[in-house]
Amino acid sequence: MRVHSLRALGVLGTVTAPLLMATPALSQETDSATGLIIAEGWQVVSANCTVCHSAQLVTQNSGSRNHWQGLIRWMQDTQGLWAFTPEMEDTILDYLATHYGPKAGARRPAAGPASVAAAAQSLQDARDNQRQHPGVARRGGGGRH
Numbered sequence: 001m002r003v004h005s006l007r008a009l010g011v012l013g014t015v016t017a018p019l020l021m022a023t024p025a026l027s028q029e030t031d032s033a034t035g036l037i038i039a040e041g042w043q044v045v046s047a048n049c050t051v052c053h054s055a056q057l058v059t060q061n062s063g064s065r066n067h068w069q070g071l072i073r074w075m076q077d078t079q080g081l082w083a084f085t086p087e088m089e090d091t092i093l094d095y096l097a098t099h100y101g102p103k104a105g106a107r108r109p110a111a112g113p114a115s116v117a118a119a120a121q122s123l124q125d126a127r128d129n130q131r132q133h134p135g136v137a138r139r140g141g142g143g144r145h
């Protein structure tokens with residue numbers, strides 16, 4: 001019986017070891033206040049992005065560096081987002097593209113200009129909703145000061 005049990009453990013270990021080794025890559029530490037993945041640049045993203053909208057608008061989206069840059073330009077052109085220094089913009093884009101980049105196996109190809117416009121409209125709709133319901137608390141940030 002013992003030999004059989006040890007063999008079963010050996011098989012179990014062979015099956016579960018790769019799963020256990022993959023677990024850290026799947027679970028990343030997130031900030032409890034914003035839900036952003038804690039990694040290089042997250043505080044810059046939090047400080048700049050949650051002034052006007054909740055961090056959930058970041059965490060529920062994904063896209064290439066170009067996609068995120070398109071959203072930033074749209075917010076700068078139409079929503080009053082301030083200009084970033086090149087270094088700050090690189091930090092923000094590196095973080096977003098790395099941690100909220102295109103999802104593997106996504107149903108759609110990488111976002112083009114139409115997708116950026118749709119995502120931008122989603123941001124506008126969220127802001128309009130926040131204006132219409134000012135008493136509703138937002139997660140991860142306050143209003144513009």
